[in-house]
Amino acid sequence: MRAIGGDQVEEAVAGCVAALRPAVERDWEGVKAAGLDWSCHQTAFHIAEDLVAYAANLAGRAQDDYVPFEITLDDGTDNAGLLHVVESTGALLAAAVRTAPREVRAFHPYPFRSADREGFAAMGIAEVLLHTHDIAQALGLPYEPSEELAESVLTWLFPHVQPGPAAWPTLLWATGRGELSGRAPVTEWRWRNNLVIPTERLTLVGVRPAAARDLRLGGDGGFEWVDGGPFQGTRDAAGMVVKAYEAGVHRPEFGLFALVRREDGRAVGGMGFHGAPDEEGRAEVGYDLVEAARGQGYATEALRALSEWALARDDVRLLMATVDQENLPSQAVVTRSGYDRATVEEERTAREQDDMDSVLQLYLRRD
Structure with missing residues (x-):
């Protein structure tokens, strides 16, 4: 079975940082991420917010809501510093996934109000892959994650989506980010943790x-x-x-x-x-x-x-x-x-x- 866990979280984060680092000297605040109302800077920070929120819920065994805290950036944090935050929060999620027992489930609202360690890993990877794509497109940077990572996200979080000829284009289509031959465009979507x-x-x-x-x-x-x-x-x-x-x-x-x-x-x-x-x-x-x-x-x-x-x-x-x-x-x-x-x-x-x-x-x- 294709593994999904801390190693894959770190792989996704490393791919994000490698793709975006060539543009750290550019203005991320003034450019909207592709398909979003957020700027590239806001989108990158959103990745970090999700990674640390998932880590906190899993490590803290949250059952009814997200752990009640937020992260902020120090004044003057530049894009290189923001990528460091993404790396650090990714490491926290990877550690939480590795140390959580198999049977642990923690709060996530959709669709059944909980996820296990693999679910949190898959959600973190999905956030990284998809939003790195959004930023990279807006900045004109090349980006394509491994087929293995994209397939893992599909088989763990999109069990209702028929596999396509390649996993990455299928994941982009399933999340309203691309076209897939023979399939209608997706305008609304959500992933599914297991019941x-x-x-x-x-x-x-x-x-x-x-x-x-x-x-x-x-x-x-x-x-x-x-x-x-x-x-x-x-x-x-x-x-x-x-x-x-x-x-x-x-x-x-x-x-x-x-x-x-x-x-x-x-x-x-x-x-x-x-x-x-x-x-x-x-x-x-x-x-x-x-x-x-x-x-x-x-x-x-x-x-x-x-x-x-x-x-x-x-x-x-x-x-x-x-x-x-x-x-x-x-x-x-x-x-x-x-x-x-x-x-x-x-x-x-x-x-x-x-x-x-x-x-x-x-x-x-x-x-």
Whole structure:
């Protein structure tokens, strides 16, 4: 899996400074950054503000808002000094990312009010890459980050954006900064950190496309698994995420979740949806557990929480689960999670219209 962490934050910042340093003797206050109302000086300072804010929230474990402080420049700070501030705040974010435990999440407003260490790293990198582009364009300087950095930002923060032929032009297009052949211009955009759903003993952690690709290829997806994990069903579900992402139809909140045990941070299974709800508000759920974690109520706890989260939405009316008729433990899981066995007619319709296998039983939970 392509890494995203402190090293990548530092790489992005180093690229920013290298690109802008040739113009430190020029007037950054009097030139607007490309596509922005800010001057080049204000935009560079904004990069530093974001880097230190992300570092503070992650290091301080902020939960409800940004840590209440601001940075200022000393009077008379020149452009070279401003770049030094960018370097220093980038180093602070890199350190915060490196030292934060895997399970830590801290406040960020969009879209689910939190981000993990990789999310903060990706957001910091995105701010650096995009605003360096804005400044460089305005000053007539060449700038293009590595394809690896741009791809990391896309796969960690833009899971809803279909990959393009090259990552950097795709990221510029996705943020309203460029054109991409065959795609309409973007006028409004926001990135997406992954969704987490807490339960008493577990955290359901949304699996990003980068992690899903790694799982599909036999890796651990960035999770520490209990012995025997991940189960093949989780790898298959990860493949479905990758396929949807590459087709441009992935809706992250209706993808795959890793079931992470809160007591030790180890993943015990996977659970999620077979796709976004259809026009009638129907969505199918599926799950599996590593054998060592079975029989302890984890699947029931997770399925109940995921189902309640989904049915609280306006676009979900009916949840479906199919279970092998010989799999009595799984039948018990869905029943304890509020699902009812479908009627004979409902199962017949599912077999005829949805090609449900004859050895499966259909269970439903309604809003």
